[in-house]
Amino acid sequence: MANITVQSPIGKWLTRIEQSRGELIEAARSGNRVASAFAMADARVDLIESLADEHIRARLLRMTSPEIAMVELANNPTDDDRIKVCAIAILSGFCPGEDQFAIFGGGRNKDGSYKSGKLYIKEAGFRVLFAHLGIVAEVHTTHPEYVALGTAGKKVWRVGGSASCEYQGTEYSVRFEGDELIGIPGYDSDNVAGISAKARRRILQSLWSKVSPVLTSDQAEDDTETIQQTQPAAIEVAVTVSEPLPFDKQIEQATKPHHLDAIARVLKASNLPPDEFEFYKSMVVEARQRLQKEEVPA
DSSP states (O other), X not given: OOOOOTTSHHXXXXXXXXXXXXXXXXXXXXXXXXXXXXXXXXXXXXXXXXXXXXXXXXXXXXXXOTTTTSSEEESOOOHHHHHHHHHHHHHTTOOTTSSSEEEEOOOBOTXXXXXXXXXXXXXXXXXXXXXXXXXXXXXXXXXXXXXXXXTTTEEEEEEOEEEEXXXXXXXXXXXXXXXXXXXXXXXXXXXXXXXXXXXXXXXXXXXXXXXXXXXXXXXXXXXXXXXXXXXXXXXXXXXXXXXXSOHHHHHHHOOSHHHHHHHHHHHHXXXXXXXXXXXXXXXHHHHHHHHHHHHSOO
């Protein structure tokens, strides 16, 4: 068995990821969403570069093997999904084996190609994210009820609830009540405790999107999940990693040369179509010229 030491490949990788996570958390604490977007861009590039190491890929595949059941897998994620999504989870501070996240396969496109897999953050995972910022969120749910959804005969679990926290002197809260109850697909034989846990996860997810700009609803690379509204309930969906600011916005808002350096690195790693890449490249060149002029004393 290979030992994990500070100087081993996986040890060095974990140190690198921890450094990126620390920079993301500091960006989140600053409250500056643009700075957070740049920090996220840097973290993504570092992650992409690190996953070119076959040793790291092999260790992540081993960790996410269904045979050892340390990470929940759903919808048949590909090997690439398992590698990338597990790496994103570790970047977010989640620990495999502690039921904090799951890896969802993205399914197939019409042409048979695979869609990217998704990171599903569980209740324990969201509590980890809050802990990064020193927050202990208060969460409450009502007793789940299994009720009819519309007139089609379908039934869902409906749960109400709320969550709140204080961060940097500001009170944040979310509420699901009245016609805004959470709807969770299931069966009347489902474990009520499990349904309540899913509802708490959804509520914490909504609260986190208000509190922080990184590590999920936008970082976090996670796309902000939407509640699919039906009448009268909302259907639970998986969380993925959201995209940062569009490249053109990042370039326009850059205020330092190293910001542009980070964007250039992301562009090279993104495999954009040639014409689109050249367009953004020209924007970066113009932005560099603008910054140089601004640095020249009047």
